[in-house]
Amino acid sequence: MKRTIILAALAAAALAPMQALPQGAKLKVGLMLPYSGTYAALGDAIEKGFRLYLTEQGGKVGGREVEFVKVDDESDPAKATDNVNKLVKRDNVDVIVGTVHSGVVMAMAKVAKDSGTLLIVPNAGAGAVTGAMCAQNIFRSSFSNWQPGYAMGEVAAKRGAKKVVTITWKYAAGDESVGGFKEAFEKGGGQVVKELSLPFPGVEFQPLLTEIAALKPDAVYTFFAGGGAVKFVKDYAAAGLKGKIALYGPGFLTDGTLEAQGADADGLYTTLHYGDGLDTPKDKSFRAGYAKAYGAQPDVYSVQGYDAAQMLAIGLAATKGDVSKKAEIAKAIEGAKIDSPRGPFTIGASHNPVQDMYLRQVVGKDNKVIGVASTALADPGRGCRM
Numbered sequence: 001m002k003r004t005i006i007l008a009a010l011a012a013a014a015l016a017p018m019q020a021l022p023q024g025a026k027l028k029v030g031l032m033l034p035y036s037g038t039y040a041a042l043g044d045a046i047e048k049g050f051r052l053y054l055t056e057q058g059g060k061v062g063g064r065e066v067e068f069v070k071v072d073d074e075s076d077p078a079k080a081t082d083n084v085n086k087l088v089k090r091d092n093v094d095v096i097v098g099t100v101h102s103g104v105v106m107a108m109a110k111v112a113k114d115s116g117t118l119l120i121v122p123n124a125g126a127g128a129v130t131g132a133m134c135a136q137n138i139f140r141s142s143f144s145n146w147q148p149g150y151a152m153g154e155v156a157a158k159r160g161a162k163k164v165v166t167i168t169w170k171y172a173a174g175d176e177s178v179g180g181f182k183e184a185f186e187k188g189g190g191q192v193v194k195e196l197s198l199p200f201p202g203v204e205f206q207p208l209l210t211e212i213a214a215l216k217p218d219a220v221y222t223f224f225a226g227g228g229a230v231k232f233v234k235d236y237a238a239a240g241l242k243g244k245i246a247l248y249g250p251g252f253l254t255d256g257t258l259e260a261q262g263a264d265a266d267g268l269y270t271t272l273h274y275g276d277g278l279d280t281p282k283d284k285s286f287r288a289g290y291a292k293a294y295g296a297q298p299d300v301y302s303v304q305g306y307d308a309a310q311m312l313a314i315g316l317a318a319t320k321g322d323v324s325k326k327a328e329i330a331k332a333i334e335g336a337k338i339d340s341p342r343g344p345f346t347i348g349a350s351h352n353p354v355q356d357m358y359l360r361q362v363v364g365k366d367n368k369v370i371g372v373a374s375t376a377l378a379d380p381g382r383g384c385r386m
């Protein structure tokens with residue numbers, strides 16, 4: 001009798017479908033983004049883009065409904081470890097999506113690497129995340145700081161600048177952006193004659209603008225974004241430098257900021273992996289969907305949020321929603337061509353997008369794409385495929 005019961009139980013177990021996940025278990029996504037401070041608008045745009053893609057997929061990825069847990073990281077590296085640990089240890093999230101600031105993302109990458117939690121970075125370009133720290137479970141849907149900087153270095157040299165002064169916030173994003181610019185610009189025969197900086201998120205630009213006026217370079221290269229970019233472009237014009245000394249930068253200088261910068265941004269050249277007037281079917285449908293959902297036009301940050309959700313969906317489609325299958329998720333994302341509003345892109349060996357860098361010019365309220373500055377530009381990270 002006893003033996004019959006055991007055999008029946010074994011037979012039933014063999015027939016039962018393999019179920020790694022409890023039925024109906026929601027996918028917990030931890031959004032760690034700046035919702036306050038100089039990068040608040042960037043965090044908001046990323047979340048909107050991410051949610052738009054989810055809505056297009058009927059609210060599910062890998063067959064699982066999504067629930068969000070949100071943390072405002074305030075773009076503060078000092079609070080970053082505590083903030084990311086709240087998501088991983090307290091809230092037990094399945095995936096972390098974040099963040100904007102390169103200093104904050106370093107702590108997130110460390111925790112993701114140590115805990116094995118899947119991390120998709122929808123902005124922060126810190127080279128180390130897809131370089132020294134890269135891992136099977138860490139991906140970026142945006143750029144590395146080096147990429148748009150390098151593209152603009154080539155453009156500035158081709159446009160005939162010989163002597164350039166750089167000015168930025170003193171942290172990884174500014175340093176690496178200037179590094180990329182300098183590498184290409186000096187290769188093209190130019191010279192960076194002075195590197196100016198101020199602490200993040202300071203906006204006391206006046207003394208530095210006075211120094212630039214005295215140095216009289218051919219051009220200025222700058223990395224600022226969000227609220228800081230608005231103020232810098234306005235102060236540059238107010239100091240009488242606009243029209244006298246060419247101002248170049250990665251597209252963060254004028255993306256999502258043109259309403260506030262007004263005529264002071266007119267004519268500026270920038271390089272970035274997105275822009276206005278791409279006129280592709282994918283970008284048109286994305287823009288129409290975004291405008292319908294939010295009553296606003298998207299910017300590069302919205303695109304990066306949208307593509308972070310696409311990458312997550314691609315990875316989890318391969319595992320039917322099982323986040324524990326890291327190697328399968330990585331293989332699926334690494335092999336994908338992502339159908340982005342920016343144009344299709346692939347994920348390189350360091351888990352960073354390999355993508356075109358557009359040359360854009362501000363015309364009215366648009367960052368009009370006027371050409372491709374660098375085609376299929378890959379980050380020089382050493383690669384981390386397992």
Ligand code: BEZ
Pocket residue numbers: 100101102103123124125126145173225252
């Ligand atoms: C960064 O910190 O990596 C960053 C912030 C804003 C725009 C671009 C890069």
